[in-house]
Amino acid sequence: MDTFYSVFLISFYILIPAIIIYCCYRFPIINKIGPVLLCYIAGITIGNIGILPDNAKQIQDIGSNISIVLGIPLLLFTINIKTWFKLAGKALLSFSLGSIAVIIIVFIGYITFKHSIPDAWKIAGMLIGVYTGGTPNLAAIKEAFQVDSTTFVIVHTYDTVFSMLYIIFLVSIAQRIFLKFLPAFSVVNDEGENAKTDEDIKLYGDIFTRKIFPQLIIAFVLSFLVVAISFGISLVFPQQYQTMIVILALTTVAILFSLSPYVHNLKRTFQFGMYLIYIFCTIVGSMVNIDNLIHINIYLLLYVFIAIFGSLLLHGIFCKIFSIDTDTYIITSVAGICSPPFVPVVADALHNKYIILSGITTGVIGYAIGNYLGITFGYLFRSI
Numbered sequence: 100m101d102t103f104y105s106v107f108l109i110s111f112y113i114l115i116p117a118i119i120i121y122c123c124y125r126f127p128i129i130n131k132i133g134p135v136l137l138c139y140i141a142g143i144t145i146g147n148i149g150i151l152p153d154n155a156k157q158i159q160d161i162g163s164n165i166s167i168v169l170g171i172p173l174l175l176f177t178i179n180i181k182t183w184f185k186l187a188g189k190a191l192l193s194f195s196l197g198s199i200a201v202i203i204i205v206f207i208g209y210i211t212f213k214h215s216i217p218d219a220w221k222i223a224g225m226l227i228g229v230y231t232g233g234t235p236n237l238a239a240i241k242e243a244f245q246v247d248s249t250t251f252v253i254v255h256t257y258d259t260v261f262s263m264l265y266i267i268f269l270v271s272i273a274q275r276i277f278l279k280f281l282p283a284f285s286v287v288n289d290e291g292e293n294a295k296t297d298e299d300i301k302l303y304g305d306i307f308t309r310k311i312f313p314q315l316i317i318a319f320v321l322s323f324l325v326v327a328i329s330f331g332i333s334l335v336f337p338q339q340y341q342t343m344i345v346i347l348a349l350t351t352v353a354i355l356f357s358l359s360p361y362v363h364n365l366k367r368t369f370q371f372g373m374y375l376i377y378i379f380c381t382i383v384g385s386m387v388n389i390d391n392l393i394h395i396n397i398y399l400l401l402y403v404f405i406a407i408f409g410s411l412l413l414h415g416i417f418c419k420i421f422s423i424d425t426d427t428y429i430i431t432s433v434a435g436i437c438s439p440p441f442v443p444v445v446a447d448a449l450h451n452k453y454i455i456l457s458g459i460t461t462g463v464i465g466y467a468i469g470n471y472l473g474i475t476f477g478y479l480f481r482s483i
Contacts, residue, residue: 103387104152109143112162112385115141116377130300134446135148135270138377139263139288142384151385159382166379167440169347171459172317172325173372174443176362178456186427187317190457193414193423193431194464200413201230201406201435202476208402208409208478215260215398221246221401222476225254228405232469233438238471253396256388257403262437264389265407269429270448277425281418284426284451295332311366318368325352343466350459369452407436430454432464434462 119137123130129137145151152158156312205226213219221244230234241251274385292339329348356362411432418428426449433445442458 101152101154103152105154106156108155108158109162110393111145112378112381115381116207116374119377120300120303120374128145133270133448134373134377135380135444138268138380139384141266143263143387143389146385146387147389154355155245155385159386163379163386163440164408166375166382168326168329169319169322170372170375170379170441170443172322172353173368173375173386174349174452174455175459176318176372177369177452178354179355179453180456182353182453185297186457187460188425189450190452190454192465193418193427194419194434194461196423197410197414197432197435198231198465198468198472200417202227202472204409204413205230205406205476206480208405210483211400211405211481212402216402217392218244218246218250218276219402220477220481222250222254222402222475225479226403226473226475227257227476228469230406230410231438232294232435232467234391235339235466236469236473238469239272239339240477243470243474244477250399254403255291255400257400258407260389261389261404261407263384265436266433266441266444267409269433269445273429274387274425274449277428280415281425281428284421284449302367304389306367306370308390311444314365315367315371318362318365318371319360320414321356322353322372325349325356329350331398343463345401345457346466347463350439350456350463354456372425373443373447376447379440380444398404414436426451426454427457430458431461434458435465438462438465467483472480 108448116134116138119134119141123132123134151420196290207224216222224244225237225246227239228240234255240246250378304313320425322331324347329345329352332348333344336344338420359452414432417423429448429449430442433441439459443455446452446455446458
């Protein structure tokens with residue numbers, strides 16, 4: 100029976116995004132909701148109706164890792180590196196402002212809750228690490244500060260739930276709201292007329308044709324090759340740095356591949372990559388366990404909530420001051436709060452593939468600096 104449920108779960112993760120894409124293709128009203136949000140809803144539903152097999156966590160971990168590492172190269176094969184260099188300056192500035200916002204908001208939370216949360220300085224350090232970097236930084240700082248496992252699990256659970264709400268907000272109404280206060284994204288080259296249409300759901304319509312499908316097979320093989328090279332490179336480094344190195348290598352090697360006109364011009368690689376990202380969204384959604392919120396630590400809950408949404412708000416104020424456009428603000432916020440794997444998810448919802456590389460690159464920088472910032476400011480807060 101467990102084997103049956105495992106096969107069912109794997110099939111669900113693979114088929115549900117395809118069904119959602121088909122429904123968005125056929126019915127414009129469904130497409131207005133968007134594949135990303137629908138995949139999250141489907142995942143959360145399957146994850147909380149009590150039918151997951153005992154080995155679901157193993158399947159989820161493997162599935163999410165495979166889908167993201169194969170998906171990122173497929174997306175980056177379509178990137179115009181010359182265009183990105185023209186965008187990089189504002190992206191780096193925006194990410195820096197976002198990191199400063201995280202530190203300020205976490206400090207305010209620390210001052211507010213330091214008498215209500217035991218070892219609040221350790222929590223502060225972990226929050227700075229995870230919201231400038233990612234989950235690997237959260238785990239690393241947990242070990243550095245010797246945070247007890249129960250506290251770590253609670254923080255990680257709240258982080259998962261609020262990060263999901265944060266992503267749902269960004270892929271649904273955030274762009275429309277922030278455009279009222281921040282400039283719109285402007286494309287910087289003559290390819291710009293395609294920037295907002297290249298991810299049209301209608302482009303999935305011909306992927307199984309005799310002309311397109313063989314190109315997708317070639318693209319998949321090339322993506323697998325990029326992954327193999329990247330993992331090979333990561334083995335040279337200590338284990339604690341391997342996640343960061345894999346993402347960095349994936350980005351670098353895929354960009355090198357994209358410089359080849361043959362690779363760059365393969366048709367529908369972006370759509371294929373996004374399908375894998377939709378699988379990732381479905382899996383991540385199914386990992387949210389609502390039951391874990393029954394016994395709530397209200398102070399920790401509020402601290403994590405304030406850290407995510409407070410830093411988003413302050414980051415937006417900074418971007419207003421420095422005239423940073425809405426899409427760059429959103430994607431660099433995602434790079435810090437949720438890390439590089441979520442960048443393509445949000446870029447797709449924004450209908451802007453030109454910001455993917457900026458988001459992934461700044462997210463990798465976040466992986467690199469997250470431990471330094473989290474540990475440094477954690478000890479600094481303890482002395483206050």
